[in-house]
Amino acid sequence: MSGLEVALAGGAGGFAVEVAFSADAGVTALFGPSGAGKSTVLRMIAGTLAPRAGRIAAGGRVLYDSARGIDLAPHRRGIGFVFQDGRLFPHMSVRRNLTYARWAGRRGGGRPLAEVVALLGLGALLERRPATLSGGERQRVALGRALLADPALLLMDEPLSSLDRARRSDILPYLEAVRDQARIPIVYVSHETDEVARLADTVVLLQAGRVVAAGPAAELFARVDVSGPAGEAEAGALVAGIVETVDAAYGMARVALSGGAIEIPAAGLAPGRSVRLRVRAGDVALALERQSGLSIRNQLACRVIEIAGGPGPHALVSLALGRQRLLARLTRKSVDELGLAPGRPVVALVKAVSIAPPGAGRDAD
Amino acid sequence: MGAAEWAIIGLSAKVALAAIGVALPLAFAVAWLLARRRFPGRALVQALVNMPLVLPPVVTGYGLLVLFGAQGPLGRALEALFGLTVAFRWTGAALAAGVMAFPLLVRPIRLSLEAIDRGLEEAAGTLGARPPVAFLTVTLPLALPGVIAGAVLGFAKALGEFGATITFVSNIPGETQTLSLAIYALLQSPTGDAAALRLILASVVLALGAVLASEWIAARLGARGAR
Numbered sequence: 001m002s003g004l005e006v007a008l009a010g011g012a013g014g015f016a017v018e019v020a021f022s023a024d025a026g027v028t029a030l031f032g033p034s035g036a037g038k039s040t041v042l043r044m045i046a047g048t049l050a051p052r053a054g055r056i057a058a059g060g061r062v063l064y065d066s067a068r069g070i071d072l073a074p075h076r077r078g079i080g081f082v083f084q085d086g087r088l089f090p091h092m093s094v095r096r097n098l099t100y101a102r103w104a105g106r107r108g109g110g111r112p113l114a115e116v117v118a119l120l121g122l123g124a125l126l127e128r129r130p131a132t133l134s135g136g137e138r139q140r141v142a143l144g145r146a147l148l149a150d151p152a153l154l155l156m157d158e159p160l161s162s163l164d165r166a167r168r169s170d171i172l173p174y175l176e177a178v179r180d181q182a183r184i185p186i187v188y189v190s191h192e193t194d195e196v197a198r199l200a201d202t203v204v205l206l207q208a209g210r211v212v213a214a215g216p217a218a219e220l221f222a223r224v225d226v227s228g229p230a231g232e233a234e235a236g237a238l239v240a241g242i243v244e245t246v247d248a249a250y251g252m253a254r255v256a257l258s259g260g261a262i263e264i265p266a267a268g269l270a271p272g273r274s275v276r277l278r279v280r281a282g283d284v285a286l287a288l289e290r291q292s293g294l295s296i297r298n299q300l301a302c303r304v305i306e307i308a309g310g311p312g313p314h315a316l317v318s319l320a321l322g323r324q325r326l327l328a329r330l331t332r333k334s335v336d337e338l339g340l341a342p343g344r345p346v347v348a349l350v351k352a353v354s355i356a357p358p359g360a361g362r363d364a365d
Numbered sequence: 366m367g368a369a370e371w372a373i374i375g376l377s378a379k380v381a382l383a384a385i386g387v388a389l390p391l392a393f394a395v396a397w398l399l400a401r402r403r404f405p406g407r408a409l410v411q412a413l414v415n416m417p418l419v420l421p422p423v424v425t426g427y428g429l430l431v432l433f434g435a436q437g438p439l440g441r442a443l444e445a446l447f448g449l450t451v452a453f454r455w456t457g458a459a460l461a462a463g464v465m466a467f468p469l470l471v472r473p474i475r476l477s478l479e480a481i482d483r484g485l486e487e488a489a490g491t492l493g494a495r496p497p498v499a500f501l502t503v504t505l506p507l508a509l510p511g512v513i514a515g516a517v518l519g520f521a522k523a524l525g526e527f528g529a530t531i532t533f534v535s536n537i538p539g540e541t542q543t544l545s546l547a548i549y550a551l552l553q554s555p556t557g558d559a560a561a562l563r564l565i566l567a568s569v570v571l572a573l574g575a576v577l578a579s580e581w582i583a584a585r586l587g588a589r590g591a592r
Contacts, residue, residue, distance in 0.1 A: 074487070074491055075489075075493050078493075085484070087484050091506050101493050104502045105492045105494045106493060107493045146491075
């Protein structure tokens with residue numbers, strides 16, 4: 001399956017954007033603070049905002065090429081777009097909204113309606129009107145509607161930002177299901193670290209209209225020199241693993257990682273499931289040897305790779321855990337008193353309760 | 366009511382329906398331009414559209430007579446191109462009614478178009494709908510309440526139009542004598558009071574019926590939107 005290639009220069013309202021990235025099937029997050037140009041880039045890919053120059057190709061088709069004078073209208077780009085505010089048609093039932101691309105857009109019938117309805121749990125909503133739906137239901141319908149347009153590329157512009165925290169975690173599993181079933185590139189715009197950590201395969205970090213870093217999510221999140229929009233305080237590594245056992249009596253799961261195992265709250269996990277965990281750097285403490293008499297349930301043997309510390313009181317320590325990376329945020333004073341240096345073996349202490357209920361990991365295929 | 370009175374009501378309905386039938390698509394186009402496009406002379410178009418609302422109707426009627434009379438430039442053009450004579454014909458009464466009702470058609474349509482979230486049309490585009498399809502499936506249905514409100518208001522205005530009509534096409538029984546003109550003529554005659562009263566009641570019923578019908582349609586549309 002051919003992916004997405006983007007190279008764009010342009011701007012809107014005195015605000016300049018210059019980006020280049022490519023994406024394959026799976027979620028590519030355009031990640032950055034508000035005003036970084038994420039939505040601008042997305043609108044240029046969709047064709048609702050004209051770039052000054054560049055080239056966009058998706059699914060083997062050129063959508064835009066300033067050098068060759070190609071600029072397809074939005075309705076000819078074969079995309080699906082999930083807007084921040086849903087943008088459901090208020091005068092149509094959910095069913096008519098879902099099938100809009102079929103009857104008004106003449107898009108072919110790739111996915112059966114019933115399949116999308118089942119995937120997103122829309123069965124009970126079909127005859128309802130958008131005005132009667134909750135915010136979360138609306139975004140699920142918007143997602144289904146975009147999928148039923150049989151897009152070669154799915155664009156999502158902060159689809160969860162209009163929802164409160166509880167609703168977001170209701171929708172995330174649906175987004176994961178779409179990610180795992182739709183074998184197309186998905187470009188996901190967000191400034192929420194947790195969403196990106198949970199969904200993204202690849203991360204493109206934008207700042208002031210430019211790409212400052214890009215790469216596989218786990219690698220990017222483990223870098224000490226790159227911090228997300230929330231800043232260094234929110235830094236944290238992504239680790240992938242497989243649920244080994246679930247202790248039903250205590251509601252705990254043991255997840256096997258490369259280089260160790262970690263205990264976390266089970267929250268509906270079953271053995272054999274692959275999961276992705278975000279371990280915040282601020283939730284990781286370091287010790288020189290294993291400790292006893294601690295409530296902290298996870299002690300992971302690691303090796304120091306790199307220490308980044310500025311003039312401030314904090315330091316960010318990158319650790320090797322098997323083939324994976326962890327980040328620990330300490331004071332520079334601790335770093336010096338423990339004598340931490342690259343190559344030094346340490347034990348990372350991680351409280352089980354600090355780890356959020358994980359999203360489903362992506363099975364290798 | 367006698368046959369003559371029924372004929373007057375029939376003529377009035379014909380004149381008002383023809384006026385709205387022709388004026389409505391034009392009014393929609395003008396409302397769309399005013400709501401969606403920024404072009405030089407936009408303020409002038411807006412002012413021209415509203416002229417019949419503020420000018421004395423007699424002046425509008427006189428303007429129509431000058432432009433569309435048998436010797437008027439537009440009157441001769443209509444005659445030459447379509448074989449259509451409007452001077453002193455019911456078609457002229459319809460033209461006068463349409464011109465007078467025009468601002469009342471444009472305003473609610475423009476307001477309803479302005480209230481539509483442009484993002485919905487953008488969404489239709491990302492779902493593969495070409496602009497004309499997006500217009501027919503999204504813009505037009507969402508503007509419908511405004512179109513209906515305008516049509517009813519315009520119909521009522523066309524039905525009761527007096528000044529411009531009498532100035533432009535005179536008061537010819539059976540040809541241009543609509544309800545208002547007939548009532549006026551009957552009230553001038555010493556024996557016409559009873560007939561005038563019947564026509565007055567008929568016009569009240571017609572106007573009331575039109576307003577009730579529009580309320581009913583609006584309520585149905587509203588129910589469809591909220592279900």
